[in-house]
Amino acid sequence: MRTFFLIFLMSIAIGAHAMKVEVHGDTAYASGPVEDDIAKFQEALAKPGVSRVVLVNSVGGDLWTGMRVGRLIEDKGLNTVIAGYCISSCSIMFMGGKERTFSDAFRPALTYIGIHGAHNKDTGKVNAQLNPQIYAFFKSRMAERFNAEAMNKAFYDMQDAGALLKLFDAARTPVRVTHHCKSAQTARKDCTELKDLDALNVGIVTTNTLTKLDLPKSYKEIPTVMGQELNIPFTDFANYFKNMAEEKCLTILCRNLVYNFINGEEHKALAMPIESVLGLGTSSNKDSATAAFVRALYECNHVKGKPARLCETLTVNGFDVRNFYSTGMESHALALTKLNPPPDKYYGNEEYGGSMTRSNVMRVQTVHDITPQTFDGIKTYGTQELATVLKSEQAPVLIDVWAGVNDAIPSALTLLFGGLAFDDSTVDLAYEKRFSALLKLLSPDPEKPVIFYCMSRDCWLSANAAMRAKKLGYTHVGWYRGGMQSWKAANLPLANVVLRAVVN
Numbered sequence: 001m002r003t004f005f006l007i008f009l010m011s012i013a014i015g016a017h018a019m020k021v022e023v024h025g026d027t028a029y030a031s032g033p034v035e036d037d038i039a040k041f042q043e044a045l046a047k048p049g050v051s052r053v054v055l056v057n058s059v060g061g062d063l064w065t066g067m068r069v070g071r072l073i074e075d076k077g078l079n080t081v082i083a084g085y086c087i088s089s090c091s092i093m094f095m096g097g098k099e100r101t102f103s104d105a106f107r108p109a110l111t112y113i114g115i116h117g118a119h120n121k122d123t124g125k126v127n128a129q130l131n132p133q134i135y136a137f138f139k140s141r142m143a144e145r146f147n148a149e150a151m152n153k154a155f156y157d158m159q160d161a162g163a164l165l166k167l168f169d170a171a172r173t174p175v176r177v178t179h180h181c182k183s184a185q186t187a188r189k190d191c192t193e194l195k196d197l198d199a200l201n202v203g204i205v206t207t208n209t210l211t212k213l214d215l216p217k218s219y220k221e222i223p224t225v226m227g228q229e230l231n232i233p234f235t236d237f238a239n240y241f242k243n244m245a246e247e248k249c250l251t252i253l254c255r256n257l258v259y260n261f262i263n264g265e266e267h268k269a270l271a272m273p274i275e276s277v278l279g280l281g282t283s284s285n286k287d288s289a290t291a292a293f294v295r296a297l298y299e300c301n302h303v304k305g306k307p308a309r310l311c312e313t314l315t316v317n318g319f320d321v322r323n324f325y326s327t328g329m330e331s332h333a334l335a336l337t338k339l340n341p342p343p344d345k346y347y348g349n350e351e352y353g354g355s356m357t358r359s360n361v362m363r364v365q366t367v368h369d370i371t372p373q374t375f376d377g378i379k380t381y382g383t384q385e386l387a388t389v390l391k392s393e394q395a396p397v398l399i400d401v402w403a404g405v406n407d408a409i410p411s412a413l414t415l416l417f418g419g420l421a422f423d424d425s426t427v428d429l430a431y432e433k434r435f436s437a438l439l440k441l442l443s444p445d446p447e448k449p450v451i452f453y454c455m456s457r458d459c460w461l462s463a464n465a466a467m468r469a470k471k472l473g474y475t476h477v478g479w480y481r482g483g484m485q486s487w488k489a490a491n492l493p494l495a496n497v498v499l500r501a502v503v504n
Helices: 001-015 036-043 064-078 089-096 128-145 148-156 237-248 252-262 289-301 323-338 383-390 426-442 461-471 483-489
Strands: 020-024 027-031 052-060 079-087 100-102 113-114 164-168 180-181 271-274 279-282 311-316 379-381 396-402 412-418 451-454 478-481 500-502
Touching: 020 036, 027 036, 036 064, 036 483, 052 089, 064 089, 064 128, 079 089, 089 113, 089 128, 113 148, 128 148, 148 180, 148 252, 237 252, 252 279, 271 289, 279 289, 289 311, 289 500, 311 500, 379 383, 383 483, 396 426, 412 426, 426 461, 426 500, 461 478, 478 483
Parallel strands: 027 052, 052 079, 079 100, 079 113, 379 478, 396 412, 396 451, 412 500, 451 478
Antiparallel strands: 020 027, 113 164, 164 180, 271 279, 271 311
16 A cells, blocks of 8 residues: 555646656766656757667656657667666666666666556546557567566556556565556455566566666755755764663563664654654665554554554654654644635536445545545544634644645644555454554543544545544544645645654
8 A cells, every 4th residue: 555655746746837848978877757757868868979868767658758768769779777667668768778777776676667558647537549559669679578468457457547668677586476467456465477587588678687877967856855855964873872772662672673673774754743652664675765663653653562652763864854844843833823714615627527426435445536525423624614614713733645746735633544445354454453542642532523634635644543533432534625725726835744653
């Protein structure tokens, strides 16, 4: 399910910016979503001495730009390299390369190519009529290694634009199996595994030897967590945490956690309870700073044999993030002073679509889908009404179960992964216990109104969370159906995400 949140992030990124294309020495670098960028490539690849194209973390986008750039690269006999992920129309560009390789610029789990068929980039609706041209281009470039089974799955076995055939860097990650998911919302366990296939033996890359890269400064991501930059080194890092272990840990196991954390591999983080109690949470060797930040919080929230508790992360990758919480709370206070209810009741079409009938069943799969307009025993809030109650003297508790874009509605408390549901009753019961324990810490009075929201009216996560809260005995449960999309459509103020609770 965490993959689902990453898909949300990537879907938001598409169309937000055009590709950034720069030439450094003999290399053209391109990063970001693909728009009408053909002129940029024509100019860059016309420069003397350019012999390769490095594609850096691109979710793809415009099909015809991808095709034209792919053929342009082919015609010029250039080599192509993937730095990070290269998906959709980016994969078409990559296939134009004479020699095609992965690079060592990013961690193995974040280095892969994602291939799928044609679709409308705005609606996500599959358009198989356009596939033959893409299919033929891939077949010609893969030559004798072309695998019809894999490519037919990639181009034609699609339920939506999120369908993907994923092939990894086999040199560093032989255990990461090539797999195909029919939809963005297909759980990993339900995807088709193609265990005998890898990027080399199907002709995607021409060698498993990694290209060593030191990306130009303009292509190196500024490290951030929850929208805030990691830019304050933790003073006297090792001694601080060694001393903390002596003060906060009563057991050798706890102290060893801290010592192992100090020497652990990036990406790593350490979290502590916000109350003056013993215990902590650590994580290391994660795929990103955010993943480490979140996992450390989860480990701190849920210590075996101990009651759940709210926590704050102290450090990520040797940076001090303690001030993230104070600056985050300040951003909420400031945003509330600027908040004025908008003139209209609804924004971003939040009042339309979905069944007019009520529902009381949590959604386990396909959670990114149009929601009903109402749920049994749950009050649906429009944007104007939510803004009004947030400004009132009896303001409700507002819970964000998404935190997908590093922004929050003013006063929102984040309960990350708080809108899940599971078919397996044992798994769901264990999850519900964690959800209940953390919700009671965020909203301790079951009689006080509590309102849940997530990305948009197409997000079941907040609806699931609202239904679960009602089941647990909260008497005034609300649901902001339009979510962040409608709030932004109304041009209302935003605050930083302040994360202290992770359910799953």
